[in-house]
Amino acid sequence: MTPQPAATPPELKAQARELNFHYGAFHALKNISLPVYNEKITALIGPSGCGKSTFLRCFNRMHDLYPGNRYGGEIRLFPDDVNLLSQEVDPIEVRMRVSMVFQKPNPFPKSIFENAAYGLRVRGMNKKAELEEKVETALVNAALWNEVKDRLSEPAFNLSGGQQQRLCIARALAIEPELVLFDEPTSALDPIATASIEELMLELKEKVSILIVTHNMQQAARVSDYTAFLYLGEVIEYDDTKRIFTNPEKKQTEDYITGRFG
Amino acid sequence: MKNSHPRARKRRIKEQFIEIGLLTAACSSVAITFAIIFVLLKESLNFFAEVPLFDFLTDTQWTPLFDDAHFGILTLISGTVTTTLVALAVAVPLGLTIAIYISEFASPRLREIIKPILELLGAVPTVVFGYFALIVVTPLLQKIYPDLPGFNMLSAGLVMGIMIVPYISSVSEDAMRAVPMQLREGAYAMGATRLRTALTVVIPAAFSGLAAALTLGSSRAVGETMVVAVAAGMQPNLTLNPLQPAATISSFIVQVSLGDLPHDSIGYKTIFAAGLTLLLITLVFNVIGYWLRQKFREEY
Numbered sequence: 413m414t415p416q417p418a419a420t421p422p423e424l425k426a427q428a429r430e431l432n433f434h435y436g437a438f439h440a441l442k443n444i445s446l447p448v449y450n451e452k453i454t455a456l457i458g459p460s461g462c463g464k465s466t467f468l469r470c471f472n473r474m475h476d477l478y479p480g481n482r483y484g485g486e487i488r489l490f491p492d493d494v495n496l497l498s499q500e501v502d503p504i505e506v507r508m509r510v511s512m513v514f515q516k517p518n519p520f521p522k523s524i525f526e527n528a529a530y531g532l533r534v535r536g537m538n539k540k541a542e543l544e545e546k547v548e549t550a551l552v553n554a555a556l557w558n559e560v561k562d563r564l565s566e567p568a569f570n571l572s573g574g575q576q577q578r579l580c581i582a583r584a585l586a587i588e589p590e591l592v593l594f595d596e597p598t599s600a601l602d603p604i605a606t607a608s609i610e611e612l613m614l615e616l617k618e619k620v621s622i623l624i625v626t627h628n629m630q631q632a633a634r635v636s637d638y639t640a641f642l643y644l645g646e647v648i649e650y651d652d653t654k655r656i657f658t659n660p661e662k663k664q665t666e667d668y669i670t671g672r673f674g
Numbered sequence: 675m676k677n678s679h680p681r682a683r684k685r686r687i688k689e690q691f692i693e694i695g696l697l698t699a700a701c702s703s704v705a706i707t708f709a710i711i712f713v714l715l716k717e718s719l720n721f722f723a724e725v726p727l728f729d730f731l732t733d734t735q736w737t738p739l740f741d742d743a744h745f746g747i748l749t750l751i752s753g754t755v756t757t758t759l760v761a762l763a764v765a766v767p768l769g770l771t772i773a774i775y776i777s778e779f780a781s782p783r784l785r786e787i788i789k790p791i792l793e794l795l796g797a798v799p800t801v802v803f804g805y806f807a808l809i810v811v812t813p814l815l816q817k818i819y820p821d822l823p824g825f826n827m828l829s830a831g832l833v834m835g836i837m838i839v840p841y842i843s844s845v846s847e848d849a850m851r852a853v854p855m856q857l858r859e860g861a862y863a864m865g866a867t868r869l870r871t872a873l874t875v876v877i878p879a880a881f882s883g884l885a886a887a888l889t890l891g892s893s894r895a896v897g898e899t900m901v902v903a904v905a906a907g908m909q910p911n912l913t914l915n916p917l918q919p920a921a922t923i924s925s926f927i928v929q930v931s932l933g934d935l936p937h938d939s940i941g942y943k944t945i946f947a948a949g950l951t952l953l954l955i956t957l958v959f960n961v962i963g964y965w966l967r968q969k970f971r972e973e974y
Contacts, residue, residue: 472863479781504865512863518856521878530874531864583864 423450424490425591425621426471431497432484433466433475440466442645443485447638448591450490453613453622455636455653457629459668463645464625468593471496471623472510473503489590508535511584512593516600517576519568519583524560527568527579531587546586553619554582555612574605581612585620592616594624598631610635629669633657641665714953717946724940730947736910736921738944739935745944747951749912753827753920754955757902758895760831760916761838765891768835769842770884776843777850778872789844796840804904807833812905819917825907828916834901842891849883850876882970889963893956899924923952 426448433441441463448454456464466475473496475481486495489509496506511531519527528547529537537543547564551557556578560571568579577597584592594613598606613622613635626632632639633653640650641664649656649665660666722730725745733746772792776785812829816822822829853876861871877884907919908929921929927945935942 474859474863477859477862504867507863507865514856514860514863516856518854518860520857520860520875521881522874530861530866534865534870580860583860587864 422452424448425450425452426490426496426623427488428467428470428485429488430485431467431470431487433463433470434482434484435466436480440645441470444642444645444647446640446647446650448621448623449638450621451617451619452637453617453624453635455632455639456623456625456642457627457632457639457668458642458648460627462642464642465595466645467642468595468623468625471506471591471593472512473497473506474512476503508587509589510591510593511587511589512595513577513580513584513597515596517573517580519571519576519579522568523565524568524571524579525564528582528586530583535587547582550582550586551579553585553616554578555608555615556582572605574601574608577601577605577609578612581609585616589620591621591623594622594626596625596627599627606631629657641668643668711953714946714950717943718950721940721943721947724943725947734912736912736926738941739930743940745947746912747923747948749910750921750923750926750948751951751955752912752914753902753906753910753922754896754924754952756914756916756920757827757831757834757898757906757922758892760828761834761895761898762888762892764832764835765838765842765895766888769839769887769891770846772839772843773846773850773887774872774877777847778868778876789847792840792843795837798837800837800898800900801904803833803837804830804901807901807905822917823907823919825905825919826917827902827906827920830902830904830906831916833905834895834898837898837901838891838894841894842887845887845890846880846884849880849887852883853879882967885966885970886963889959889966893959896955896959897924897952899928903928923948923955927952 424447428444428446428448431441431444431446432439444467446454446467456467458464469475470483470487475483483497486497488494489496489506494501496510520530522530525547526533528550529543532543532546537546548557548561551560556575559575560566560579563570568576571579577600581592581597598609601609610631613624616622617637624632624636636653638650639653639656641648641656641660641662643664649660649662651661656665657669660669730745730747732748733744734748735744735746736749737744776788780788807829808825811833812822812824812826815826815829850872857875857879858871861875866874902922903925906922906925908921908925909919910926911918911920913920927948930942930945
């Protein structure tokens with residue numbers, strides 16, 4: 413889990429290039445350029461309001477849901493090198509490839525099975541056997557299968573908070589995404605549930621690329637391979653996680669990491 | 675600064691008067707409700723002293739004003755049920771569609787325009803709706819079914835449905851807008867379209883509120899008087915066929931109240947038994963609504 417030495421540079425999954433973002437008149441992201449490597453975990457840290465969630469939500473075009481938002485620059489998704497932010501790209505097509513786990517567990521008012529199967533149904537899958545197989549795989553990957561396999565038809569609300577969040581992870585994984593966005597996935601969970609989600613993320617990066625926003629610096633240090641420190645809508649520093657946390661180049665980064673501000 | 679200062683005493687007395695005044699105002703509405711129930715029960719008991727309850731519930735004719743009097747409330751209930759079902763068949767799909775549109779699709783500006791206009795529909799006096807049914811809708815329907823009588827439950831029910839659309843759409847829209855945004859975002863993030871999100875996530879999440887809208891609309895339709903009195907004819911008719919004319923419980927009550935029956939006659943007393951029946955039906959709707967709200971309440 414330690415970052416690869418620079419000798420064999422990892423493959424790119426996505427690359428933000430001079431990304432700008434406006435909420436109406438507010439310039440929220442300023443000229444952000446950042447790589448997201450394949451089958452690695454990239455963490456975004458920074459104080460509240462620094463734009464890290466805003467940046468994350470550009471990757472699945474969540475901002476398109478609200479009027480008055482404007483993107484500039486581009487986010488390239490590989491291997492096909494397509495600009496996710498292009499006007500010609502349908503946001504729904506983006507979301508077919510890039511899925512997301514939210515801050516608070518947000519299971520749908522449906523059964524556990526139907527929650528995990530939701531994305532598959534959106535993609536037109538209706539065969540029972542196929543759905544069952546994919547749902548089982550997703551629940552196994554989300555480390556939830558053993559706890560729920562006998563109660564798949566129960567409402568998802570019956571699960572505990574940590575289980576609900578793992579169900580949301582299963583929902584995001586079932587569609588076999590190329591990139592999963594985690595928006596402070598453990599901020600509403602207790603330490604034990606948090607530890608299990610972190611462990612899960614480390615297993616997941618074998619198969620999928622992960623971009624995670626976190627408020628918790630220990631979490632970034634524990635799980636991520638690369639870390640970007642954002643402040644006031646700009647990337648102040650980006651590097652191997654180890655270097656960011658042991659020997660940051662910028663004073664601001666060091667101050668934030670050591671808890672002098674934020 | 676002593677409490678016994680005349681100024682302080684005066685103020686205290688004034689405060690007390692105000693408090694008693696407010697309490698009286700609050701109690702009066704409760705008292706009136708109980709008074710209504712009391713009168714209904716008392717007069718109904720007089721009625722049931724003369725007409726057996728069994729006949730009331732099982733007789734198939736309602737002719738309280740004839741020499742050969744029959745008191746089968748089912749006849750009136752059938753009219754109420756039929757007009758209510760026709761009204762809900764119009765109001766539920768239309769109201770829900772409007773609610774989905776306003777809550778999930780319309781831009782904030784459009785929403786600010788549509789909502790007041792829709793609520794204006796609720797401000798039209800019901801007697802106007804009644805004449806609209808009789809003079810506009812019935813002739814239109816007669817172009818399709820030439821045999822349709824001039825008074826019929828279909829036309830009254832359809833117009834009543836239009837009338838309660840604002841109730842259903844407004845309450846449903848509130849319920850749908852109360853669904854947290856993060857739940858919608860969860861669905862959008864999976865690649866769902868707006869319509870799919872509305873149908874598969876927002877509506878199930880808002881179900882308890884939608885049930886409330888449905889029961890509110892039903893109670894409104896069951897109790898509605900003027901539209902059915904004007905457009906459905908006032909002849910008691912035991913049928914569930916909306917193409918027929920019929921009297922409903924409410925239109926019968928208005929018919930007798932406006933007539934010149936002596937107050938101690940059995941014909942006059944029937945309106946209390948009918949009123950009590952109406953009250954019980956709406957009470958049942960409210961209990962069902964309450965139960966649905968509790969059962970499907972989701973906490974976020």
